[in-house]
Amino acid sequence: MGDLLFLALFLPILTGLVSIFQPQKVSIAIVNLTGSILTSSSLVAIVYKITMEGAFSYKMLYVDHLSAVLLSIVAVLSFTSMLFSISYMEKELANGHITFEMLHRYYVLFNLLIFTMISVLIVGNLGLMWVAVEATTLASAFLVAFYFNHSALEAAWKYVMVCTVGICLALLGTTLLYYAQVSVVGSDFQALSWLELKKMSPDLDPTIVKLAFVFILIGYGTKVGLAPMHTWLPDAHSQAPSPISALLSGVVLSCAVYAIMRNLIVVQAVINHEFLQYLLIGFGVLSIAIAIPFILVQHDLKRLLAYSSVEHMGIVILGIGIGTPLAIYGALLHVINHAIAKSALFYMAGVITQEYQTKHIARIRGLVSTMPFVGTLFIIAILAITGTPPFGIFISKFIIIGAAFSSGRVLLGSGVLLLLAGIFAGMMYYCLSMAFGSKPKYRASSVSIGKPALMAMAISVGLIIVTGLYVPTWLDDMLTMAASIVMGG
C-alpha cells in the first residue's frame, strides 16, 4: 500500500519530465495519455485496497475511506481531462492560439497539478495538507494565465492573490490549532496529525480551537469558492483552457472541501456542534443565493458554468453543515456527481468555444444542428447539473434537502428549494437558447471534433447517468464509511 501511494505521487512527475523531451506532438500525446492511464490505475488500486483493508497510515501519509472518495474523483477526472486535452490542445495549435513550446509547458503544469492534488488527499497531517493545498493554487496559476493575454493575466492575478491571502488565513488557523496541541502535549513528532489531534480532543482548549476553525473555514472556504470569497472563481474558470477549468472546478474545489472536512473532524470533537452548523449552513446558503443573479443574467458560457460551481459548492457545504449522517452521505455523493457533470460541461464548452470562436452566449446558436452529438450531450449535461431526475445530481440534492427537512429545518429546506428553482430557470433558459435556434450562416458546415474529446465527454455523461440510476454497493459502502468518518466515528 505504501508503495502504491508513492507510485501515485511519482507517476505524474515522471510523465511530466518525460514529456518535456518529446519532439513531436504525437509522442507528447502518447506519453501523457499513458502516464495518465497508469496514474489513474494506481489510484483505482489504492481505492480498491482501502475498500478491502480499511485505513492505512505510513509515516506522514494517511488514507481512509474519505480520501478514497476524493481519490476516485481524481482518478476519473485526471483521465478524462487528459483525453480531452489532447484534442483541445491539438486544435489550439492548429488554430494558431498557442505555439509548440507552450504545449510542453501545458503538459508539465498539468501533471504537476495532478501531483499536488493527489498529495492533498494522501497526507495525514494538517500542516502538510496546507502546504499541498497552496501548491495546487501555485501549480494551476500559470495554467490560468496560460494564454498570457490581458484577461488571462487579470484572472491569474486575482486567482493567486485572493487564494494565497485566503490560504494564509488557513495557515494562521492551523498555527493556532498547533498551539492548542502543543499546550497539551508539548512539541513532539506527531504534530498536527489528525488522528492524534482527535485522540486528545477533550484536552484541547475550546476557545483557541474555535478561533482556529473560523480562520480555517474562511481560508479553505476561499479555495472552495464560498461566497463572499468566491470572486476569483468565475475569472479563473473562464480564462483557463477548458480541460483545466474542468479540473479546477471538479477536483481543486473538492480538495479544498476535503481540507475543511478534515479540520472539521478534529474541531467538532472539541466545540459545540451548533456553532459549526450555523457557520457552515450560513456560508452554504449564501453561496447558493449569490450565484443566482449571476446565473440569471450572464453573457459568458464558461462564467455561467463557474457560477454554477459556486452554487454546487454551497450545496455541499450546506450538506456538511446539516451534519446528520445522511446529509454528509449526500454531500459526498454530490461532490462526486458535481465533479463528473461539471467537467463534462466544461469539455463541451471547450468544443463549443473552439467551434464558434466565442464564449458569448448570445453568439452561440443552433448547437443541435451544427454538432448533433455534442449538442445532445450538452442538453443532457445541463439537465443533469440543474438536478433533474434521473441523473446523479438529483439524487444527491434530494438526499441533502431531505436531510434538512428530516432534521427539522423546514424553512431552510424550502428556502433552498426555491433558490434551486431560480438557478434551474436561468441555466435552462441559456441552455435552450444555445442548443436550438437557427445555426449561424457564416460557419462552415463540417465540424471535426477529435475522437479523444468525444470519448472524454461520452465517458463523463455515461457516468452521470449511471450514478443517477443506481449507486453500486462498493460506492455505497465507501460513502457510508466516509460519512461516519466525517461524523467523528
Added chain:
Amino acid sequence: MNILTILLLFTTLLLTRVSGLKTAVRIIGVQSFMLALACTAVGIDTGEVQIYVAALLTIIIKAGFLPYVLMNIVSTLQQERENHPILNINYSAVTACIAIVLSYGLIDRALPGAGSRDALATAVAMTLIGLLLIITRRQAVMQIMGMITMENGIYLVGLSAAKGFPLIIELGVFFDVLVAVMVLGILTYRLKLSGMSTDTSRLKKLKG
C-alpha cells in the same frame, strides 16, 4: 526579543507610509532579517536545532533571495509608484495603529497567558497590516509586500506561541511562500511586458 518586536512593528508601520517600490522592497528585506533574528532568539531560549535551521532559511530566502528577485522586477518597472493608494498614507498609518490596539485586545481575550503577549500582539498586528496593504494598495508590487508581511506575521504567531512548526512542515511553508512570490513576480512582469501598467486597479475587464 522585545527590541526585535519593536523593530518588526516599526518596519511594518514604515511600510504603510512608503510610495517608492524600491524602498518598500528594502524595508521588506529588513523586516525579514529582523524576523530571522527573532527566530534565533527563540532558538537560544529553547536550544532546539530546527529553529536555527528555520532562522537560516529565513535569512537566505526571505531576507536575501526574494528581495533580490523583487528588486530586479522593480527595476524594470520605471515610473511605477504607489502615488494614489485607495486609502491615503496618513489614514493607512492611523488604521495600522488601530490594528495594533485591536491585536492586543484579541490576544488578551483569545489567548490569555500565552507566552509572550507583546510578540503575539505584534504578530497579529503584522498579519492585519499586511492584509490592509493588500486591500488598499494599487501597485502589484505593494500587494506582494503586503502578502509577505502577512506571512511574516503568521510565522511570528507560530514562533511566539508554539516555538515554530516541526521542520518538515516549516520547509513546505517556506517553499510555498517562495513559489507564491515568484509566481506573483512573474505575473507582475508579464503585466508590464504586455504593455500595461502594474496598477492592479486597472484590472477590471472581467466582470459579472
